[in-house]
Amino acid sequence: xxxxxxxxxxxxxxxxxxxxxxxxxxxxxxxxxxxxxxxxxxxxxxxxxxxxxxxxxxxxxxxxxxxxxxxxxxxxxxxxxxxxxxxxxxxxxxxxxxxxxxxxxxxxxxxxxxxxxxxxxxxxxxxxxxxxxxxxxxxxxxxxxxxxxxxxxxxxxxxxxxxxxxxxxxxxxxxxxxxxxxxxxxxxxxxxxxxxxxxxxxxxxxxxxxxxxxxxxxxxxxxxxxxxxxxxxxxxxxxxxxxxxxxxxxxxxxxxxxxxxxxxxxxxxxxxxxxxxxxxxxxxxxxxxxxxxxxx
Amino acid sequence: xxxxxxxxxxxxxxxxxxxxxxxxxxxxxxxxxxxxxxxxxxxxxxxxxxxxxxxxxxxxxxxxxxxxxxxxxxxxxxxxxxxxxxxxxxxxxxxxxxxxxxxxxxxxxxxxxxxxxxxxxxxxxxxxxxxxxxxxxxxxxxxxxxxxxxxxxxxxxxxxxxxxxxxxxxxxxxxxxxxxxxxxxxxxxxxxxxxxxxxxxxxxxxxxxxxxxxxxxxxxxxxxxxxxxxxxxxxxxxxxxxxxxxxxxxxxxxxxxxxxxxxxxxxxxxxxxxxxxxxxxxxxxxxxxxxxxxxxxxxxxxxxxxxxxxxxxxxxxxxxxxxxxxxxxxxxxxxxxxxxxxxxxxxxxxxxxxxxxxxxxxxxxxx
Amino acid sequence: xxxxxxxxxxxxxxxxxxxxxxxxxxxxxxxxxxxxxxxxxxxxxxxxxxxxxxxxxxxxxxxxxxxxxxxxxxxxxxxxxxxxxxxxxxxxxxxxxxxxxxxxxxxxxxxxxxxxxxxxxxxxxxxxxxxxxxxxxxxxxxxxxxxxxxxxxxxxxxxxxxxxxxxxxxxxxxxxxxxxxxxxxxxxxxxxxxxxxxxxxxxxxxxxxxxxxxxxxxxxxxxxxxxxxxxxxxxxxxxxxxxxxxxxxxxxxxxxxxxxxxxxxxxx
Numbered sequence: 037x038x039x040x041x042x043x044x045x046x047x048x049x050x051x052x053x054x055x056x057x058x059x060x061x062x063x064x065x066x067x068x069x070x071x072x073x074x075x076x077x078x079x080x081x082x083x084x085x086x087x088x089x090x091x092x093x094x095x096x097x098x099x100x101x102x103x104x105x106x107x108x109x110x111x112x113x114x115x116x117x118x119x120x121x122x123x124x125x126x127x128x129x130x131x132x133x134x135x136x137x138x139x140x141x142x143x144x145x146x147x148x149x150x151x152x153x154x155x156x157x158x159x160x161x162x163x164x165x166x167x168x169x170x171x172x173x174x175x176x177x178x179x180x181x182x183x184x185x186x187x188x189x190x191x192x193x194x195x196x197x198x199x200x201x202x203x204x205x206x207x208x209x210x211x212x213x214x215x216x217x218x219x220x221x222x223x224x225x226x227x228x229x230x231x232x233x234x235x236x237x238x239x240x241x242x243x244x245x246x247x248x249x250x251x252x253x254x255x256x257x258x259x260x261x262x263x264x265x266x267x268x269x270x271x272x273x274x275x276x277x278x279x280x281x282x283x284x285x286x287x288x289x290x291x292x293x294x295x296x297x298x299x300x301x302x303x304x305x306x307x308x309x310x311x312x313x314x315x316x317x318x319x320x321x322x323x324x325x326x327x328x329x330x331x332x
Numbered sequence: 333x334x335x336x337x338x339x340x341x342x343x344x345x346x347x348x349x350x351x352x353x354x355x356x357x358x359x360x361x362x363x364x365x366x367x368x369x370x371x372x373x374x375x376x377x378x379x380x381x382x383x384x385x386x387x388x389x390x391x392x393x394x395x396x397x398x399x400x401x402x403x404x405x406x407x408x409x410x411x412x413x414x415x416x417x418x419x420x421x422x423x424x425x426x427x428x429x430x431x432x433x434x435x436x437x438x439x440x441x442x443x444x445x446x447x448x449x450x451x452x453x454x455x456x457x458x459x460x461x462x463x464x465x466x467x468x469x470x471x472x473x474x475x476x477x478x479x480x481x482x483x484x485x486x487x488x489x490x491x492x493x494x495x496x497x498x499x500x501x502x503x504x505x506x507x508x509x510x511x512x513x514x515x516x517x518x519x520x521x522x523x524x525x526x527x528x529x530x531x532x533x534x535x536x537x538x539x540x541x542x543x544x545x546x547x548x549x550x551x552x553x554x555x556x557x558x559x560x561x562x563x564x565x566x567x568x569x570x571x572x573x574x575x576x577x578x579x580x581x582x583x584x585x586x587x588x589x590x591x592x593x594x595x596x597x598x599x600x601x602x603x604x605x606x607x608x609x610x611x612x613x614x615x616x617x618x619x620x621x622x623x624x625x626x627x628x629x630x631x632x633x634x635x636x637x638x639x640x641x642x643x644x645x646x647x648x649x650x651x652x653x654x655x656x657x658x659x660x661x662x663x664x665x666x667x668x669x670x671x672x673x674x675x676x677x678x679x680x681x682x683x684x685x686x687x688x689x690x691x692x693x694x695x696x697x698x699x
Numbered sequence: 700x701x702x703x704x705x706x707x708x709x710x711x712x713x714x715x716x717x718x719x720x721x722x723x724x725x726x727x728x729x730x731x732x733x734x735x736x737x738x739x740x741x742x743x744x745x746x747x748x749x750x751x752x753x754x755x756x757x758x759x760x761x762x763x764x765x766x767x768x769x770x771x772x773x774x775x776x777x778x779x780x781x782x783x784x785x786x787x788x789x790x791x792x793x794x795x796x797x798x799x800x801x802x803x804x805x806x807x808x809x810x811x812x813x814x815x816x817x818x819x820x821x822x823x824x825x826x827x828x829x830x831x832x833x834x835x836x837x838x839x840x841x842x843x844x845x846x847x848x849x850x851x852x853x854x855x856x857x858x859x860x861x862x863x864x865x866x867x868x869x870x871x872x873x874x875x876x877x878x879x880x881x882x883x884x885x886x887x888x889x890x891x892x893x894x895x896x897x898x899x900x901x902x903x904x905x906x907x908x909x910x911x912x913x914x915x916x917x918x919x920x921x922x923x924x925x926x927x928x929x930x931x932x933x934x935x936x937x938x939x940x941x942x943x944x945x946x947x948x949x950x951x952x953x954x955x956x957x958x959x960x961x962x963x964x965x966x967x
Contacts, residue, residue, distance in 0.1 A: 054787025058795055061780040061839065065799045068836050072813035079816060128712065135709040148709075150948055155716045157890075158940045159897050161916050162933040166719035169726070169734045169926075176722065179735030210716055260804070268806020270900055275920060285808035285900075293904075298816055305809050312806065391859055412862050424860035428878050438864035489864065 079302035097303035107287065107304065114283040115311065117198060118267040121205040125262050126255060128206070129213035133254075134247075136214075137221035149218065156211035161271060167204040168275050197281075204276050205266050212265075213258040220254025221247070252326040256319050264312050284308045341403070342367040342493060342525045343388060348397035350383055350549075357383050358394070359549035365527060365542075367402075367492075370519050372528045372536040375546035376572070381529045384546070385495050388527065390414045402492055417486035418495040421502070423478040425470045425485075431457070432466035434481050438489045456484040459518070476507050487522060496528045500535065512538055533573045537561065545569050566612040567620065567698050576620045577667045583617050583699060593697060595619045597663030598640060601692040608697045617699040625694035626669035628656065628686050630677065635689030642667070644684045654679050658686050720937060727931040734926055745931035755932070758915035761827055762896055765911060769834035770891035776835065777842025777887055778880075784843075785850040796843075803840040807900040810837065815904055825907030833901035838891035845890060849883025882950040889947040893940060912936075 081093040101107045136148045155163070170176045178190040228246050237245065270285035277283075282290070284304065292301030343365035350358035358380050365371045373381035386392040387399050390411030399406045401415060417438070426434050436453045444452070457463055460480035465473075473481065479499060486494055496515075500508045516539055519526045530536050536543045537557045544554040553565040564570035567578060581595035591603045598619070629635060645666045646657035654673055657666040669688070673679070680686060727746070731739035749755060780799050784792070802810055814833055815825075823829060853876065861871040899913040906914060916932065919925040 050787060051789040054783050054789030054792070057787060058780055058783035058789070058792075061776040061783075061799055061843075062795045064776055064835070064839070065795075065801070068814065068832060069801060069810070070798060072817040075817050075820065076809075076813045131705060132709050132712045135705045139705060146952070150944075151713060152716065154941060154944060155720055157893050157897075157944050158720060158937045159913070159916070159933060161897075161899050161913050162723070162929075162936065163719055165916075165920055165929070166722055166933075168920075169722065170719060176734070176736060183736050207715070207719065210712075264804050265806060268808045270808050271917075285806065288808055288812055289904075292812055292815075301812065302816070305812055308806065309809060312804075316804070389859075389863060391863075411859070412865050412867060416863075418860070418863045420856040420860055422854055422856050424854060424856040426857060426860070426875060437861070441865060485860075485864065 076302045076305055079298050080306045082299045084297045084299035097300050098307070100300060101303050101307050107307075110282060110284060110287050111307070111311070113198075113281065114267050114308075117201055117205070117283060118263050118269075120198075120202045121209065121266045122259050122263045124202060124206045125209050125213045126217075126258050129210060129258065130217055130255070133214045133217035133221055137218055149215070152214055153211045156208075160208060163208060164204055164271050164275050167200065167207065171200045171203070171276070201272050201276050201281065204272050205269060208272075209262045209266060212261045216257035216261060217251060217254040220251045220257070224250045249326065253323050256323040256326070260316055260319055263315060267312060268308060339366040339368065341365070342369070342401065343527070344398075344400040344403075345384075346398040346400070348384070348387065348399060349395045350380070350387065350392065351395045357549050358387070361397070361549075361551060363544055363551055363554055365525060367525055368523050370516070370526045370528070370539060370541045372530055372540040372543045373546060374530055374533060374536040374543050374572075377531055379546040380549040381531075381546050382497055385418075385497055385527060385529045388414075388493065389416050389418050389495050415492040416495055417489055417491040417493075418497065419479075419482045419486050419499045421498045423482040423499075423502075425473070425478050425481055427471040429470055430466065431462065431468045431470055431473070431481055434470050435466075435484045435488055437485060452488055453484075456488040459487070459521070460484045461514070475502055476511065479503065479511065483518070487518075487524070491524065493525045493527060496526060498529055498531070500530070501532070508535070515539060537573070545572060547572075561622075562694075563606065563609070563696060564620070565609050567614075567618060568612075570620050570696070575623055575668060577623065577626075577665075577669075578618050578620055579663055579665070579667075580615075581617045581619045581697065583697075591697060593617065593619070595695070597642075597660035597667075598638075598690070598695075601695065603692060603695060603697055607693075607695060608699065610699060612698040617697060620696045620698065621667070621690070621694060623655070623668045623670040625690060626658075626667060627689040628658075628669070628671055628680065629689045633689075637689065637691035637693070640688050640690065642686050642688060644680050644682055644686050647680065647682055649679060656680065656686070658688065660688075723930055723934045723937060726927060727934040729927070732924060732927060734930070745927045746935075748928045749931045749935075752928070754910070755912075755915060758910045758912045761909055762902075762912035765827055765830050765834060765902070766892045766895040768831045769838050769895040770888045772831070772835045773838035773842045773891045774846070774884060774887045776839050777846045778884070780839070780843045781846035781850045784847055785853075786855070799843060800840045802837045803844075807837065807898075811901045811904045814901075818905070825905055825909075827906070827909050827911075829905045829907070830902050830909070830911065833905050834895040834898060837898065837901065838894050841890055841894060842887040845887040846880065846883050849880040853879055882953055885950045886947040889943050889950075893943055896936075897940075 080097055081095070083092075083094060083096060132152070136145055136152075140148055168175070172178070178187070181187045182190065224247065228250070229242055267283070268285050269283065270289065273279070273281055273283045273286050279286075285308075288301055288304050288308070291297050291304060295301075341364045343363075345361040345363045348358050348361040349356070361384060373384055375381045383392055387394050388401070388406075390406065390409065406414060426437065429437070432450075432453055435456050436449055439449045439452065442449060453466065454463075457466055460483050462477065462480050462484065465477070470478070470481065479502075482499070499515075500511050503511060512535060515526070515528075528536070528539060537560075540557060542554065542556050543560055544551045545560065546552065547568060553560060553569045555563075555565075560569070560573055564573060564576070567576075570576040570578075579596045579598070581593045584592040584594055584600070586592075589605065591605070591608050592600065593603065594600045627635075629639065640660055642658040642660040644656055645659050646655075648655040652673060654671050656669050656671065658669060659666040667688075671677070725738065726734050728741050728743065729738050730742035730744070780796065783789070784796055811833060814829075814836075818825065818829055857875055857879070858871055861875045862868065866874060897913065899917060902911045903914050903917065910918075916929055919929045
């Protein structure tokens with residue numbers, strides 16, 4: 037009959053039911069995601085030699101990775117490529133999302149979104165490979181141009197270059213960028229825009245002062261959702277870069293599997309995760325600032 | 333609207349408390365609801381009326397106390413076997429089923445034959461005025477029709493108590509008024525105890541045999557509509573149920589049999605014990621007068637009881653009614669009063685002098 | 700409010716999205732070993748070559764097995780998580796769900812390396828089974844996302860109404876909840892199936908000597924002579940994907956129509 041225990045009981049049953057319900061999925065994630073990630077953290081703090089992993093913890097691996105020339109260059113390349121991909125993807129995607137949200141009749145919107153998402157669900161490998169076919173030395177563009185007599189020799193600038201990698205990845209993650217922007221544009225109350233124009237602003241001004249700021253959370257989500265997987269991409273540097281322009285993921289594979297140095301490989305993986313986390317935090321803070329600005 | 337003693341108690345709340353964590357949602361509810369009664373739980377949002385209804389249905393466990401239905405303690409009786417059925421605020425019509433399947437949903441374990449069940453469904457649909465709608469898809473219905481399906485679905489199981497959680501709040505005004513009348517008729521027809529949760533005082537007054545007014549997890553007053561309106565137990569109840577003018581008063585003598593007071597603007601009067609509401613002394617003794625108990629007297633008319641003079645401060649014309657704010661000498665605030673606009677009766681202008689008729693019998697004293 | 704240049708841009712963008720895929724049938728039926736213009740005439744040889752490849756069938760069989768297992772398991776786990784997140788409050792909810800959704804924003808390389816390190820350390824042999832483990836992990840967030848929106852559109856009073864009308868929690872789940880979220884379950888199964896079928900990195904690193912379809916394709920890219928047959932295979936795969944997606948979209952829309960909801964577009 038006392039209130040402490042009875043209110044406690046209520047909470048317990050609700051909380052217990054919820055925890056019970058989520059537990060199969062949570063246990064799976066703990067065992068197959070959290071535990072391996074913790075293992076990687078531990079590995080990264082050990083030293084891998086021929087006799088096995090050392091017991092003591094050290095930052096040697098991180099020092100090696102952060103000061104090593106090759107690793108620095110690779111990190112920088114990965115960052116450059118995914119930053120460029122993100123910029124290109126989001127910039128190209130925004131007008132499309134805007135068009136679908138504002139200029140397509142409501143009943144046809146899901147058709148457009150469906151059309152945009154279809155290529156995303158077709159084989160990633162084959163799509164990447166198709167770009168190799170298009171951009172390669174004897175590829176579609178070169179053979180086509182030569183056939184038309186526009187060029188005499190195959191262009192070399194378009195194959196095995198950072199540019200082709202950026203092109204390929206930008207194409208691969210296009211749908212990822214459009215969807216969050218579209219969702220945030222859809223959420224904008226259309227009367228805000230009318231209010232903007234009612235107050236005598238031009239359509240362009242309304243866009244820059246109302247629409248763009250209000251859709252910023254979607255843009256930031258798009259940035260993250262494109263940036264994170266591209267910085268860890270493995271296939272494109274292998275196929276498009278021809279293995280000559282490796283990125284972080286290829287480096288992790290090389291160190292971990294080919295050189296069999298799990299400790300150093302783990303340190304690279306952790307470094308990559310730190311970079312991703314740092315970028316994510318920066319953008320999430322930006323997002324919070326935008327949300328705050330809106331609520332004023 | 334009186335109830336004879338032989339009517340049995342259908343619902344009994346015994347010191348019911350409910351906590352959500354540290355939030356004390358129900359603070360000692362004691363009440364009985366009679367069999368066959370149309371009972372309303374009335375109060376502002378967050379007062380605990382829906383929570384109380386859900387403790388009857390069995391959707392909320394109570395923290396302490398007891399809820400009895402037809403004399404049986406419901407402590408360990410889950411919602412699916414309680415003799416109650418509910419009409420939800422959102423109607424909760426199963427969108428993937430037809431109207432028929434919705435109405436017959438509760439009959440799944442009924443031992444009757446298929447034909448008998450189908451007949452029961454048809455009867456239930458006819459009762460709520462949806463004859464011939466059985467094959468329709470439920471999600472294609474209008475708000476009013478969903479409401480009727482929800483009613484039929486609950487009533488087909490012949491529950492001892494039908495619980496209605498703000499069933500009319502989603503309907504427009506015309507539809508709402510129509511459904512109010514239909515619900516009253518339906519309740520008389522089936523004779524089942526109806527318990528209605530509403531925040532609309534007019535709806536509660538129109539439909540109920542008795543009303544429990546709730547504030548902050550407690551029942552502030554439980555009475556029939558007339559008592560609630562004419563003799564509200566506190567200023568808060570009075571204010572929630574319609575409009576009331578409040579004026580400070582001084583108690584001159586209180587013999588128990590009569591109370592002599594001197595009220596600002598109205599002077600001395602003596603009140604009978606049923607006009608005195610004790611226990612609401614906040615802000616000192618106060619009298620309350622409903623707007624319609626004050627009458628503007630025109631040339632030649634004389635008051636049946638007493639008269640005061642005042643000045644018209646504000647006039648609001650409503651078509652069938654006119655509301656006046658009249659300031660009385662000695663009263664701190666103007667009095668709101670309402671006059672029906674009958675043929676030949678003029679509407680006074682602001683600034684006009686008005687002679688008001690009133691009766692001490694209409695006055696309530698809160699002390 | 701018509702803006703022709705914007706529409707033109709959107710159409711151009713769609714063409715950009717589809718252009719590489721449009722090349723697939725072109726070269727799949729092209730009678731030449733080199734993938735280059737001009738086209739050399741029509742042939743179905745590449746499909747015949749693909750059809751005759753035993754390795755391909757073995758890989759495809761593995762992929763199917765993995766995709767079926769991974770989509771069923773991920774959807775099952777997704778149902779638990781989505782139900783818990785939409786229906787209950789419990790301590791650590793945000794953290795737990797965050798962990799479950801994490802693979803969505805984690806580079807796959809890191810997921811697969813972390814898993815690989817642990818699997819090797821505890822001595823689990825790499826096989827189809829380990830690929831399934833990895834695929835369940837990366838498919839679950841998508842299942843949770845799809846199913847959460849399915850469970851969210853479910854009015855809680857529907858459950859209470861069924862319970863009130865005499866059903867038990869179990870029969871309420873069967874009669875009310877399951878039919879109403881079924882479109883979500885089907886689209887989750889299809890999407891997880893597609894993701895698993897398409898996935899390369901985990902299958903490549905966690906598969907040991909077992910080859911799946913994506914790994915097989917990746918291997919074929921090294922041999923220019925095999926490329927036209929891969930084009931043929933790619934064409935078939937794209938057709939299958941589009942069929943599956945259309946079915947998924949159909950069920951998603953039917954789910955919305957069934958509950959009388961409003962279509963807000965898109966899978967994600």
